[in-house]
Amino acid sequence: MEIIVAKNSGLCYGVRRALDIASETRQKKAGKVFTLGDLIHNPQVIADLERQKIHSINDLDGLNKATVIIRSHGASPDIYRLLTQKNIEIVDATCPIVKKIQKLVEVLAKDKEEIIIVGDKEHPEIKGLIGFSQGKGIIVENEDQVKSLPNRKRRAILAQSTQDLYLFEKIVSALIEKTKELNVYNTICRSTQTRQKSTSELASCVDILFIAGGKNSSNTNKLYQISKRILPNTHFIESAAQIKPEMLKGAKKIGISGGASTPPRAIQEAVAKIKASFKHQFHREKTVQCQR
Amino acid sequence: MEIIVAKNSGLCYGVRRALDIASETRQKKAGKVFTLGDLIHNPQVIADLERQKIHSINDLDGLNKATVIIRSHGASPDIYRLLTQKNIEIVDATCPIVKKIQKLVEVLAKDKEEIIIVGDKEHPEIKGLIGFSQGKGIIVENEDQVKSLPNRKRRAILAQSTQDLYLFEKIVSALIEKTKELNVYNTICRSTQTRQKSTSELASCVDILFIAGGKNSSNTNKLYQISKRILPNTHFIESAAQIKPEMLKGAKKIGISGGASTPPRAIQEAVAKIKASFKHQFHREKTVQCQR
Numbered sequence: 001m002e003i004i005v006a007k008n009s010g011l012c013y014g015v016r017r018a019l020d021i022a023s024e025t026r027q028k029k030a031g032k033v034f035t036l037g038d039l040i041h042n043p044q045v046i047a048d049l050e051r052q053k054i055h056s057i058n059d060l061d062g063l064n065k066a067t068v069i070i071r072s073h074g075a076s077p078d079i080y081r082l083l084t085q086k087n088i089e090i091v092d093a094t095c096p097i098v099k100k101i102q103k104l105v106e107v108l109a110k111d112k113e114e115i116i117i118v119g120d121k122e123h124p125e126i127k128g129l130i131g132f133s134q135g136k137g138i139i140v141e142n143e144d145q146v147k148s149l150p151n152r153k154r155r156a157i158l159a160q161s162t163q164d165l166y167l168f169e170k171i172v173s174a175l176i177e178k179t180k181e182l183n184v185y186n187t188i189c190r191s192t193q194t195r196q197k198s199t200s201e202l203a204s205c206v207d208i209l210f211i212a213g214g215k216n217s218s219n220t221n222k223l224y225q226i227s228k229r230i231l232p233n234t235h236f237i238e239s240a241a242q243i244k245p246e247m248l249k250g251a252k253k254i255g256i257s258g259g260a261s262t263p264p265r266a267i268q269e270a271v272a273k274i275k276a277s278f279k280h281q282f283h284r285e286k287t288v289q290c291q292r
Numbered sequence: 293m294e295i296i297v298a299k300n301s302g303l304c305y306g307v308r309r310a311l312d313i314a315s316e317t318r319q320k321k322a323g324k325v326f327t328l329g330d331l332i333h334n335p336q337v338i339a340d341l342e343r344q345k346i347h348s349i350n351d352l353d354g355l356n357k358a359t360v361i362i363r364s365h366g367a368s369p370d371i372y373r374l375l376t377q378k379n380i381e382i383v384d385a386t387c388p389i390v391k392k393i394q395k396l397v398e399v400l401a402k403d404k405e406e407i408i409i410v411g412d413k414e415h416p417e418i419k420g421l422i423g424f425s426q427g428k429g430i431i432v433e434n435e436d437q438v439k440s441l442p443n444r445k446r447r448a449i450l451a452q453s454t455q456d457l458y459l460f461e462k463i464v465s466a467l468i469e470k471t472k473e474l475n476v477y478n479t480i481c482r483s484t485q486t487r488q489k490s491t492s493e494l495a496s497c498v499d500i501l502f503i504a505g506g507k508n509s510s511n512t513n514k515l516y517q518i519s520k521r522i523l524p525n526t527h528f529i530e531s532a533a534q535i536k537p538e539m540l541k542g543a544k545k546i547g548i549s550g551g552a553s554t555p556p557r558a559i560q561e562a563v564a565k566i567k568a569s570f571k572h573q574f575h576r577e578k579t580v581q582c583q584r
Contacts, residue, residue, distance in 0.1 A: 169465035
C-alpha cells in the first residue's frame with residue numbers, strides 16, 4: 001500500500017506571504033491588529049492567529065485606533081477608502097497576483113463594454129475585483145449563467161485566481177457563441193493551475209483520494225470537484241480524524257492533496273492517520289508519476 | 293414515417309452570390325471566363341457552369357486575355373498580384389464575410405505576435421487567409437496540434453468562416469492554458485453556425501440522417517462530423533442514388549441536411565428517393581422542432 005501526497009499541494013505563496021506579513025505586523029505594533037475577514041480559510045491556522053492576538057473582524061463599524069491587515073484575497077477600493085476615512089492603518093497583504101488582476105480589471109473598465117469575472121460571487125477576491133470594474137463587471141459562476149447574457153460585439157473575460165481551469169474553459173466556450181471579439185485573460189495563477197493538474201493526475205492513479213482543507217476554502221472545494229470528476233472515491237476532510245479505517249478497505253494507493261490554504265500540518269496528520277490504520281509497509285512519494 | 297429537412301440547410305449567401313456573379317460575368321464578357329478553382333464544391337453545379345462555358349482552372353501559367361473570377365472562398369494577395377501582373381481582369385466574388393476575415397488578419401498581423409487560424413490547411417479560404425498574415429499566421433486543424441505550440445503572453449485566434457464551432461471552442465480551450473491574453477475572434481459565419489445548430493438538433497431527433505453534398509466540400513464534411521457525433525447512423529451522400537432502401541429499414545424519422553454548397557436540387561432528389569422507397573404516408577416539415 002502506498003500513500004502519495006500530491007506535488008504542489010498545500011499553502012501557496014500568496015497565503016504564506018500574508019501569514020508572514022501578519023506575524024511581522026503583530027511584532028511591530030503594540031496596538032490592536034485585525035485581519036479583515038479570516039486571513040486564511042483554515043480553522044486551525046485561524047486559532048493560531050487568535051493565540052497571537054491577531055483577530056479576524058468582518059465589520060468596520062465602531063473600529064478605531066487599530067491596524068487592519070487586508071488579506072491575500074484583496075479588497076474592493078471602497079474598503080480602502082473607508083479605512084482611510086477612519087484613520088485606520090492599513091497593512092496590505094493582498095497577493096501580488098490578485099493585485100495584478102485588480103489592476104487588469106481597472107484598465108479594462110476604461111474601454112471595455114463588459115467584463116465577465118468567473119468566480120464565486122461570495123468569495124472575497126471576487127467582491128474585491130468587482131469593486132474595480134466601475135459597474136462593468138458581471139460575475140459568472142457557471143456555464144448556465146452564460147445563457148442569460150446577451151450577444152455582444154466585444155467583451156473581456158477573466159477569472160478568480162484560484163478558479164477551476166476546466167470550468168473557466170467551459171464558460172469561455174459558451175461565450176464564444178455570443179461574442180464576436182472575446183478577450184480572454186487567463187488570470188488563474190500558475191500555483192493554482194499546477195495544483196489542479198497534480199491533483200487531477202493523482203486522482204487518475206489512486207484508489208481513494210483525500211482533499212484536506214477548510215470547507216470554506218474556495219480553491220480546496222474546487223480541487224475536490226476536480227478530483228471527484230475523475231475519481232468518485234474522493235473525500236473532503238477538514239481534519240485527519242475524518243479518515244475512517246473502513247474508507248481505506250481494499251485501497252492499494254491512497255492519495256492526499258490540499259488547497260492553497262491547507263497548512264503542511266494538515267497533510268502530515270492525514271498521512272499519520274492513514275499509517276496508523278494499517279500495519280503494512282508504506283512507501284510515500286512526493287511526485288505523482290504513479291500509473292495504474 | 294416522416295422526412296425532415298434541416299432548417300438552414302443548403303446554399304449560403306456567399307455561394308449564391310458567387311454563382312450569380314459568375315453568370316452575370318459570362319453574360320457581359322465575350323472572351324474566356326475562368327474561375328480560379330471550383331466555384332463551389334459540388335460536382336453537379338460545376339457541370340452546369342461548364343455548360344455555360346465558365347471553366348475552372350487551377351494553374352495561371354500561360355493564361356492571358358481572360359477574365360478570372362475569384363471564388364467565394366477568396367484568395368491570397370499573391371494571386372491578386374500575379375493576375376494584375378498578367379493583365380488579367382479580376383472579378384472578385386469573395387464572400388463579403390471572408391473579405392472581413394481577410395481584413396481582420398491583415399490588421400492583426402500589424403501588432404500581434406501570433407495569429408492562430410483554425411481551419412483545414414488545404415482549404416482555399418485558409419490558403420487565402422494565411423497570405424494576409426505576413427508570416428504571423430499558424431494554421432491549427434485540431435486540438436492535438438495545440439500541444440506543440442509554445443506558451444505566449446498574447447496571441448489572437450480566429451477561424452475559417454465555415455469551421456465547426458465545437459472544434460473551434462475545443463482549440464480555444466486548449467490554448468487558454470498556454471496564453472495569458474488570448475483574443476478570440478469568432479469568425480464562423482452566422483449562416484454556418486445556424487446550419488450546424490439545425491443539423492445537431494435534427495441529428496438528436498431522427499433515426500437516420502443524410503448529409504447531402506460534395507465530398508470535397510469542407511463545410512459539408514463538418515456537418516457530417518457534427519451529426520455523426522450525435523447520431524452514428526449518419527450518412528454522407530453525394531447523390532440521391534446512394535440512398536439504399538435497406539438503410540431506411542425501421543426508421544420512423546429520416547433527416548436530410550446539406551452544406552453551404554449543396555444546391556436545393558440535391559436535397560429535393562434525396563427526399564424524392566426516400567419517398568420512392570416507401571409506400572406509406574409522408575409528412576415533411578421544414579422546421580426541426582421534432583422530439584423523440
